[in-house]
Amino acid sequence: MFDSRPIGFKIFFIVFFVILAIFVFFPLYWMFNTSLKQAADIFDYRFIPRNITLGNFVDVVTNTKVPLFMKNSLIVAGSSCILATFISAYAGYSFSKFKYRGRRLLMLLFLSAQLFPYAILLLTIYQIINFAGLRDSYLSLVLAYITFTLPIGTLTLKNYFDQIPNSIIESGKIDGAGTLRIMHSLIFPISLPGLAVIAIYSFIWAWNDVLYSLTLITSSEKRTLAPGLILTYFGEFQSSWNSMMTAAILVSIPVAVIFILSQKMFIQGLTSGAVKG
Amino acid sequence: MKTVSGTNRYALKESRIGLLLAVPALIVFSLVVLYPFVNSIIMSFTDRSLLRRGFSWVGIQNYVKIFSDPNFPQVLKNTAVFVLLGTLLPFFGGLIWAILLNQSFRSSGILRGITLVCWIIPSTAIGFIWMWIFHGHYGILNHIFITLGISSQNIVWLGRPDTALYSVVAAKTWQTLPFAMAFILGALQAVNLETIESARIDGAGNLRVFWYVVLPEIQNVLTMLILLMVIGSIQHFDLLWVMTEGGPARATTTLSIEVYNKAFLSFRLGEAASVGTIWTGILMVFGYFYLRRKTD
Numbered sequence: 001m002f003d004s005r006p007i008g009f010k011i012f013f014i015v016f017f018v019i020l021a022i023f024v025f026f027p028l029y030w031m032f033n034t035s036l037k038q039a040a041d042i043f044d045y046r047f048i049p050r051n052i053t054l055g056n057f058v059d060v061v062t063n064t065k066v067p068l069f070m071k072n073s074l075i076v077a078g079s080s081c082i083l084a085t086f087i088s089a090y091a092g093y094s095f096s097k098f099k100y101r102g103r104r105l106l107m108l109l110f111l112s113a114q115l116f117p118y119a120i121l122l123l124t125i126y127q128i129i130n131f132a133g134l135r136d137s138y139l140s141l142v143l144a145y146i147t148f149t150l151p152i153g154t155l156t157l158k159n160y161f162d163q164i165p166n167s168i169i170e171s172g173k174i175d176g177a178g179t180l181r182i183m184h185s186l187i188f189p190i191s192l193p194g195l196a197v198i199a200i201y202s203f204i205w206a207w208n209d210v211l212y213s214l215t216l217i218t219s220s221e222k223r224t225l226a227p228g229l230i231l232t233y234f235g236e237f238q239s240s241w242n243s244m245m246t247a248a249i250l251v252s253i254p255v256a257v258i259f260i261l262s263q264k265m266f267i268q269g270l271t272s273g274a275v276k277g
Numbered sequence: 278m279k280t281v282s283g284t285n286r287y288a289l290k291e292s293r294i295g296l297l298l299a300v301p302a303l304i305v306f307s308l309v310v311l312y313p314f315v316n317s318i319i320m321s322f323t324d325r326s327l328l329r330r331g332f333s334w335v336g337i338q339n340y341v342k343i344f345s346d347p348n349f350p351q352v353l354k355n356t357a358v359f360v361l362l363g364t365l366l367p368f369f370g371g372l373i374w375a376i377l378l379n380q381s382f383r384s385s386g387i388l389r390g391i392t393l394v395c396w397i398i399p400s401t402a403i404g405f406i407w408m409w410i411f412h413g414h415y416g417i418l419n420h421i422f423i424t425l426g427i428s429s430q431n432i433v434w435l436g437r438p439d440t441a442l443y444s445v446v447a448a449k450t451w452q453t454l455p456f457a458m459a460f461i462l463g464a465l466q467a468v469n470l471e472t473i474e475s476a477r478i479d480g481a482g483n484l485r486v487f488w489y490v491v492l493p494e495i496q497n498v499l500t501m502l503i504l505l506m507v508i509g510s511i512q513h514f515d516l517l518w519v520m521t522e523g524g525p526a527r528a529t530t531t532l533s534i535e536v537y538n539k540a541f542l543s544f545r546l547g548e549a550a551s552v553g554t555i556w557t558g559i560l561m562v563f564g565y566f567y568l569r570r571k572t573d
Contacts, residue, residue, distance in 0.1 A: 001379055001465065001473065001491070002483045009483050013377060020374050024392055027451060030417060031406050043415045091302030098295020106299070110306070111571055115564035116314045117512055119536040120553030123320065123546055124313035147309045154302055179294050208399040210515040215541060226401045230519060233405070241409050248402035255397045263393070 034245040042242050056246040064237065065220070066247050069228030070254070076138050076213075076224055077206035080145040084202045085195055088150055092157030093183055097169065107158070113151040118211060121147055129216055140216045141224065145209065149202035160194035161187065193265045200262055204255050225251050318557070321550035328544045339551035348527060356511065356531040358442060359449070363510040366450040368503060371457025378458070379465045389462070396455035404519030407448035411435050438528035441521050445529055448516050453509070457502060464498035465491070497570075504567045511560050532556040 413433030
């Protein structure tokens with residue numbers, strides 16, 4: 001896009017490339033570096049560790065509860081992702097293909113919901129969860145996480161469904177299919193990239209959440225990642241920085257893999273929204 | 278006539294099916310978003326507590342208390358600093374990083390990919406990484422600073438009221454920069470290259486191309502991005518909580534930390550709700566511009 005020959009641009013490029021590359025990549029490198037060190041070496045600042053070991057990974061997997069926290073997070077993030085995607089898909093389809101009174105108002109409400117502070121919602125959600133006797137249950141988190149995804153999911157999928165020509169729906173009707181049948185066997189299959197974006201988005205959000213999981217889960221057996229890690233490493237394993245960096249890598253792997261595998265779909269789903277064929 | 282009423286009845290039935298499809302979303306939305314929002318605002322006029330059942334109405338007493346709290350201006354100031362720096366730094370960093378990585382050179386694709394991975398690392402893990410970098414005794418930053426002669430002794434970055442907030446801002450910048458980069462990269466790739474070519478033939482240099490051709494084309498995306506980032510950092514809780522828990526001496530207590538502390542550490546839900554309501558008011562100012570752009 002820019003002419004890279006002028007000396008001014010070369011200087012600009014090199015200076016900022018060095019600054020930003022160090023800023024962006026060094027912390028990542030330092031995390032890996034520390035995770036490969038033995039406890040005795042973590043205060044050794046060598047760029048390449050002296051005695052490289054995978055012992056920290058074995059240790060975190062066998063001696064800490066990190067695998068349990070990951071399992072719990074997987075259950076919660078997985079369920080809330082499936083639930084949120086389906087509910088958003090139905091509502092998005094409804095907003096997109098049907099006209100009824102109050103539809104525009106509902107859409108505006110969903111849009112403004114992105115602006116409600118999560119902490120203020122939590123004050124009441126906490127009471128509802130207590131009232132329903134759901135405190136310290138996976139279900140409480142699944143319900144709470146829907147607050148993150150439902151509004152944006154519904155609106156994104158509405159825009160996505162808007163791109164699908166009505167003729168596809170009409171042809172389904174001619175074949176005698178009902179609305180549900182048309183959605184499940186015609187619309188959803190061709191909307192997979194859009195649905196995937198919402199599913200991935202809600203999974204990553206649930207996996208990463210700190211605020212809700214810190215508050216709604218109280219027993220150590222049900223703790224999800226964020227509170228689990230915080231309580232483990234600010235308590236029992238305080239200052240085991242090599243172990244902390246190892247845990248940081250382990251909990252990032254699932255979301256990183258999902259993200260890398262779906263990057264293409266993710267970008268396609270976000271940008272085009274168009275249906276081919 | 279018969280056919281007309283037939284289609285009407287059909288249309289009515291259709292719209293009813295449409296509404297039915299939205300019902301699960303509406304129920305969940307009311308339960309976990311709308312009702313909590315309204316109820317929390319109402320709660321700000323009560324003395325509700327987590328320690329006992331029941332409550333009484335106290336009017337605007339909670340608000341009076343907050344505004345006469347000598348610590349509250351600091352909370353607002355912390356929030357302002359966090360939002361301002363936590364938006365501008367990742368924005369300009371992301372903008373420049375996007376411009377650099379948009380120049381196709383060897384490995385620019387891989388660098389883009391790795392940058393994006395930083396974005397989805399869980400906040401807790403990001404907090405850990407930066408706590409380790411900023412560690413007061415063994416952190417690599419202190420080591421580098423002392424080796425280069427920038428400072429003569431270890432600085433307890435996260436333990437000092439004058440450095441803690443900026444340290445968390447650094448972590449927040451690291452977390453958000455990839456998001457800004459991805460957003461801007463998308464916009465840059467949509468810029469019409471032919472316009473750039475013709476500007477260049479007319480003798481425009483890089484700065485002029487950027488200022489007069491590229492910037493006007495990506496302006497809308499940039500505005501949207503800034504609004505999203507402002508809203509995101511006003512909401513931000515994770516890194517502030519993981520890295521400093523709002524301390525030391527409330528130096529990193531922003532509005533979100535304040536609400537959490539009041540509600541779940543002091544158990545005063547009513548007061549927490551009033552801070553939350555003030556916060557919502559501030560958020561809505563930016564929200565208005567966001568909504569106006571979104572609904573255009």
